[in-house]
Amino acid sequence: MIKAYILTTLQPGKSDSAVDEMRKIKNVDSISIVAGEYDVILRVQVKSLENLMKLTNKLQMIDGIKRTTTQVIEKEITL
């Protein structure tokens, strides 16, 4: 399993519709609207790097998403 955070920046005025589209995508564990340098942080879990590429591609097709940065998780400690 490959886990990653995808940090996205949205076009002003399109955040609601873009988030609605993101919620339809499979393999997304969580979607957080944040305040700061980025606008939305997605946490995803896919079987392979190829699937990660497909997922990122789907995200980039959504109208309103300006930029995405993918951070693949190498190691994680969680509660």
Next chain:
Amino acid sequence: MKIRKKYLFYILAFTSSIIAALVSAVDATISSIVITDPWIFSLSCFLVGIIISLAISLLLSIPVKGYSLGSKIIDPSFKRLRLLKREEIKYHLLAGMGNAVLTIGYLSLLSILGDPSVVLPFSQIVILYLLALESITEKNMPTLTEIQSSVTVTFGAILGSISLTGEINIESLAIVFLIINPAWCVFSIYQRKLKLMRINGRRNDAINIRFWNVVFACIFTAILVLLHDFLMNTTYLTAGIAASINHFKWVSLTMGLTFFSYVFYIRALGIGKASITQAVRASTVFFTIPFSLLIAHLNIIPPFSTDPVMILLKFIGIVLVVLGIVSFALTLVKAYIFITAKTGIPIEETLEKIWDIPGVTSVAVTTGQYDFIVKIRTRTLVKGYERIIRRLEGIEGIKDYKWQSILKEWEEI
């Protein structure tokens, strides 16, 4: 489809509370007119419980359009009833033991007090035990709000548990504080651990957890009953088996309802902290009253007093419980912190130091622009600065960090 985690959490916890209130009324009826001994009733509950839980779980395993019925209506993680994995067994042993002790304690209390609206509020004090345990296990000191809300819920529960017939019983208080509440803590903490586990790449499901919990609880109850028989020269084991056969309909009614109450409770546990779930579930106190009125009206339990002072005290108790729950729910700040690490310092060392900070719920080492992505949870922003940022700034391996407050969040559950 993702929904706001918060809403699903409240729906699940409240549904579980309403069913639990109904169950307590059915239990009160059974223990007052059908099976009066708590040991016999406990054993028959789990014996019948295995059959009922197995039947419901098999029914929920029926595939509908490629998905199981259970995954459509109860828990999306559920595929079918399955055998246990080795790593689950130790948690199931502990949760099963907790449930067995809890059930015997609860039914003993019910046989002493009779009225479920008196019995249930007592058990809400378990929230204090849970908070203390979470402070130790989740390395998270309770904040003033958490303590304030817990105290409010506790005092509310004590007032709410005043019997309208005006009695207070020392034996029943001892059962609550020494048996029921510690057992409930063990039970809910290990069920939460089971729910958060990943089995075959997917989240563990509430239906399998409940079924196997009943199986383990039955084994422990049988052992406890056998011990009781051996030490006290009683014949509860045979009486329990006989009661399961003779009163199958009554016991299966309570166990069928309990199955759904717990399945929703376990799902809620997978979403929120055990103490918060418990706080929401405290609303059972509220929902028990109409059921208690009904069974008192049917002369199953003694009728209530109409003394206005008693009614006022009970009402204040309920208001306090609800207020405590609301203040719990409204104060939680979550954020991501993106960290860039300094070169020349081992990543593992920095990872451990970040993980040691109270309030950190996950730390991920990542590739790309940032070296660590940390998720934190705090009750107030002030605490976030005092407890998290100050500690973070003290870590040698950190070059730079960026704080991103979470404004709204959806999660796949």
